[in-house]
Amino acid sequence: MKKISEKKRNKKEDSKRIKEEMSQIFIKEQKQNDVKKNLNSNLNDKYINYIEDNNKYGFVGLYNLGNTCYMNSSLQILKNIYPLTKYILLENKIEEGIIIKEYTNLLYKLISKNNISTEASEFKEALSRYDDYFFGYEQKDCIKCIISVLSALNMDLKRKEIKNYYEIINENDEEEIKFKQSYNKIIKNKNSIIFDLFFGFLKLLNKCRNCDYKKVVFQCFNYLDLSVFDIDKNKKINNLEDCIKYYEREIKSEFKCEKCGGEIIMKNIIYKLPKILIICFNRVYNNEHLNHLVKYPEKFNPIDYFSEKPKLLFPSNTKEENLYSLNGLIIHYGTAYSGHKISFCKNFFNDNWYEFNDNSIYSINYIKNEILNLKHAFLLVYEINQKELYNNLEEIKTKCDDNYTNINYKNLININKKIKRKKKYNNNNIINNKKNPDGDYLYGS
């Protein structure tokens, strides 16, 4: 009995010592990062070092394991999607599979009130086994990463029983009856919280210019891939609204009408929006990375943005003016082939915005001007304004506190090893501190 408590005490002291050491290393790294930031005088006064915010939840950075900024920014964005995080932590699905196990452990670390950076190597390893895209340490794509994580989570979180089949609103609406068939077929394979939150539906319309021929097919989507370049007009598109208009434009089909031989027009129409809407700006055109500012709103009402009148665009029980709010975004500095990615997230405990740049986190003073004018933004997350999705905040804190000591002890020892490895990596990468022609930073990691 005595031995065990002594062991426990030693373990506790070890943990405390490692934690102190880690804080020292962390502060040192933080200072180095501040030097980098200070060089860019434009940004300097808008950042406050977050380290003063002790005892707050959700401020854990992720070390770069070698070109993993794409994964770090994607994971911070996903962590910040409260309805998903809440479900995973409160429903406790840790036994359902290796992906959900590693993801849950990662969430505990990222949300805990411990302000010490961690890393996502266990999760990356599990994800690589699911999707070999994530093997290795090359720079990769954020949207592919996010979609792959969601698809892996969908696999582990599938419900055994299907309860939420689509229910018809208007019995006389032929389109809606067709939509119901598509929806109920898809939900059989995707019956999970991932489907509930992230999946919307497109209506693919083919119609004849000459007669009444019309064909409608429904297809699900979990993000909108929007072009920021209008090929027909050969010009850049400058705001989200126009990107959506361009996405829903009419396109001449090469097929002729099977009834009259007339011209067929094709159109993609957003028919049902997901609760969490992920938008990706496709900025690569002719192998070039388009860096112009595409304006995006902090809040928007789908009625103003989409061509279909929104019977099914959003749940009918919400009447708020601005139904969707910006919750997170990712920016990319550099070219189409290299550069650095940083995410900006609205913390769900305090509603303030923070920059997550690998293991550094900064709070941002002037949210509206800065967050809404990031010309390198390419990935946006909008969330529906439904209060019931955002309850149980205190429960999440308790849950994270309970898992804090246990996970962090192992975690800290791991990080100690990783930092040594990372330092070695950084010494071999001298592209740090270079500026690209825009005058922005190209951190090269």
Ligand SMILES: [Zn+2]
């Ligand atoms: Zn026709």
